[in-house]
Amino acid sequence: MTPMIAVRKLVKRFGLKTVLRGLDFEVQAGEFVALVGPNGAGKTTFLRILASLSRPTMGKVRVAGYELPAQAAAVRRRLGVVSHQPLLYGDLTAEENLRFYGRMYGIPALDARIDEVLELVGLAARRRDLVRTFSRGMQQRLAIGRAVLHDPEVMLFDEPYTGLDQDAAAMLDEVLHTVAARGRTVVMTSHDLARVEALATRFAVLSHGVIAASVRRDNLAGENLLDFYRRTLQEGQASA
Amino acid sequence: MKKWSRPVKDFLRATRAVAWKDLAAELRSRELLSAMLVFALLVILIFNFALELDVKTRRSVTSGVLWATFIFAGTLGLNRSMAVEKDRGCLDGLLLAPVDRAAIYFGKAISNLVFMLIVEMIVLPIYSVLYNVSLFEPRLLGVILLGSVGYTAVGTLLAAMSVQTRTRDVLLPILLFPVVIPVAIAAVKASGGILQAWPMEDIMPWINLLLVYDVIFISVAFMVFDYVVEE
Numbered sequence: 001m002t003p004m005i006a007v008r009k010l011v012k013r014f015g016l017k018t019v020l021r022g023l024d025f026e027v028q029a030g031e032f033v034a035l036v037g038p039n040g041a042g043k044t045t046f047l048r049i050l051a052s053l054s055r056p057t058m059g060k061v062r063v064a065g066y067e068l069p070a071q072a073a074a075v076r077r078r079l080g081v082v083s084h085q086p087l088l089y090g091d092l093t094a095e096e097n098l099r100f101y102g103r104m105y106g107i108p109a110l111d112a113r114i115d116e117v118l119e120l121v122g123l124a125a126r127r128r129d130l131v132r133t134f135s136r137g138m139q140q141r142l143a144i145g146r147a148v149l150h151d152p153e154v155m156l157f158d159e160p161y162t163g164l165d166q167d168a169a170a171m172l173d174e175v176l177h178t179v180a181a182r183g184r185t186v187v188m189t190s191h192d193l194a195r196v197e198a199l200a201t202r203f204a205v206l207s208h209g210v211i212a213a214s215v216r217r218d219n220l221a222g223e224n225l226l227d228f229y230r231r232t233l234q235e236g237q238a239s240a
Numbered sequence: 241m242k243k244w245s246r247p248v249k250d251f252l253r254a255t256r257a258v259a260w261k262d263l264a265a266e267l268r269s270r271e272l273l274s275a276m277l278v279f280a281l282l283v284i285l286i287f288n289f290a291l292e293l294d295v296k297t298r299r300s301v302t303s304g305v306l307w308a309t310f311i312f313a314g315t316l317g318l319n320r321s322m323a324v325e326k327d328r329g330c331l332d333g334l335l336l337a338p339v340d341r342a343a344i345y346f347g348k349a350i351s352n353l354v355f356m357l358i359v360e361m362i363v364l365p366i367y368s369v370l371y372n373v374s375l376f377e378p379r380l381l382g383v384i385l386l387g388s389v390g391y392t393a394v395g396t397l398l399a400a401m402s403v404q405t406r407t408r409d410v411l412l413p414i415l416l417f418p419v420v421i422p423v424a425i426a427a428v429k430a431s432g433g434i435l436q437a438w439p440m441e442d443i444m445p446w447i448n449l450l451l452v453y454d455v456i457f458i459s460v461a462f463m464v465f466d467y468v469v470e471e
Contacts (some may be wrong), residue, residue: 053332054469077338085329087336103257104337106250130268146333214315 002065004029004154004185005050010059011044012209019045021209022059027202029153032186034200036193036229041206043189047158050187051081064153077105080147080155080184084162086139087146090132093141094123097131098149105150113149121145137168144175155179157188161195169195197225205232212236214236247340254339262321263354265457272320276359278312284363288370298420302373303431307424309367310360311391311417317355318395319412320402321348331403335469349396356388357437361411373435379443380434386450387427390457394419397461426450 005027012020019042027033037043048054052064052072061068064078082086088097095114102110118124121141131139140160147155157176161169169192176199180186190196196203197217203225204214213232220228259432266272287305325331334344362377395416402411430446434437 050335053335058273073338073340079336081332081336083329083332085332087263087329087333089261089324089330091269092261096261096264100261101333101337103260104254104334106253158325223250224447 001028003027003062004031004206005187006060006062007050008060010046010049011057012042012049012054012221013057019209020049020051020056023206023210025204025211027187029185030183031202032180032200033188033202033204034196035187035204035227036191036225037205037206037212038118038233039191042209043206044158046206047083047156047187047189051079051156052076061220066224077150078153080150080152080162081158082140082143082147082155083158084160086138086143088131088142091130093128093130094118094134094145095127095218097142098146101146101149103153107150117145120148120178122171136163138163140164140168140172141175144172144179148179152184154185155187157186157190159189159191161190161192173199193225193229196206198200203228205229207236249410251340251343253403254337254343254426255284255346255350257335257345259350259354262348262351266355268341268362270355273355273358275320276313276412277362278316279316280309280359280363283309284370284454298371298373299435300432302371302375302435303428304377305368306363306431306462307387309363310356310388311420311424313363314352314356314388314395315413315416317359318352318392318399318416319403319409321352321355321396322399323408326403326408341466342462344469345396345400345461347350348400349392349461352396353388353392356392357385360384360388362444375435377434380431383427383434383447383450384432386447386454387423387431389429390423390450390454391420393454393457393461394414394423396468397457397465397468400465404469420450422453426453 003026005025007023010020011018012025023046035043045054049056049061052068052075055069063075066074068075077090089230092100098114099110102114107113118127121144123138123142123145131142134142160172164172173195180199188200200217202214202216205212207216215228247297284305291301325334335341368375398415398419400414402408402415405411426446426449430443430450433446
């Protein structure tokens with residue numbers, strides 16, 4: 001089966017600093033992969049490359065069957081991205097934000113789609129309120145609405161829980177469950193291991209610019225994700 | 241449907257969407273317009289008191305004062321317009337859209353031009369009253385339009401470049417003013433010529449320079465914007 005995301009020997013350098021060092025990574029269609037790792041491991045850089053926001057220095061990257069960066073527009077059409085920043089305009093209403101992004105993606109029957117998405121993220125009642133009056137949790141839910149508006153095959157979440165309180169994080173969990181249940185391929189970075197353990201079907205540990213280990217949830221063999229994560233990092237340090 | 245009509249339609253749709261979004265947001269916040277307007281009015285007021293001139297001399301300095309006001313006020317607007325995109329990560333949101341990135345540039349440039357023209361249309365009558373000079377000459381309005389197009393064309397491109405740096409507020413004027421000198425000189429000369437009733441053949445070279453500058457910088461921005469915003 002052709003993987004939805006296929007990365008081979010990916011290298012990313014910023015000047016003299018090498019952030020990704022020959023990273024290999026594969027995600028099958030419908031998988032929910034949690035990408036975990038310490039600060040500075042290169043998680044955000046990696047997601048930005050998958051999102052076509054940054055060019056690889058070397059290596060091959062294919063998303064949804066299209067090569068990056070050569071076929072970036074085709075990849076973007078099939079990709080939804082949620083980061084710790086909401087990518088929303090505070091001086092526009094929730095509906096206007098979605099309408100703007102809908103026009104950028106050329107979504108047909110946009111009004112109906114906006115209604116559907118606002119229902120999905122539980123913001124239908126606040127559709128005419130300015131986004132700057134929203135709490136952080138509501139903004140993050142609307143950010144998910146923005147990302148799923150064009151019904152993408154692949155979704156990338158970069159630390160979506162940053163700055164959320166417990167209630168807002170729990171609501172975000174519900175939305176993420178719904179998004180994942182629709183068969184989308186999801187890659188999510190997070191430091192909240194307990195949360196991603198409940199959501200993801202596979203875990204990959206990114207350390208020192210490479211995938212140090214990857215395991216399916218069914219294969220954790222009694223170990224919890226935190227133990228697996230710590231063991232992987234310790235083994236990495238020992239071998240270094 | 242012709243082969244090329246779909247990409248052109250997509251391009252125009254994205255350009256319209258970006259411009260609409262900027263105008264709608266500004267209509268609510270009025271942050272950018274009020275900052276530009278207050279700054280512009282202060283500049284013409286200060287010049288008015290600093291240069292206590294007779295009517296004839298006023299006509300000769302009007303174009304310089306006017307364009308200095310437009311250019312400095314315009315820089316405020318350009319900086320703010322791109323900073324709004326960067327601060328909430330919205331620039332990434334725009335770059336993630338499956339559209340030609342030049343459409344994003346044109347949308348931003350159009351909204352910047354509209355903001356600049358609004359400020360100019362408010363400043364002109366106030367300037368006329370303060371300096372006792374009539375500025376409602378169709379040819380002068382044409383020159384102001386051409387100069388503003390050139391200024392926002394290059395300004396939007398350089399603002400997109402400088403907004404990615406930590407020193408964006410300082411960097412934009414440093415990058416922009418040297419590049420925009422041909423527009424400033426041509427606009428000042430053409431405006432001055434019109435106000436002082438020069439013969440048209442003396443004014444035309446400056447208007448032609450403005451036209452050429454506009455075409456060159458719009459074309460350059462169209463070709464390089466993708467690389468400018470690329471990480």
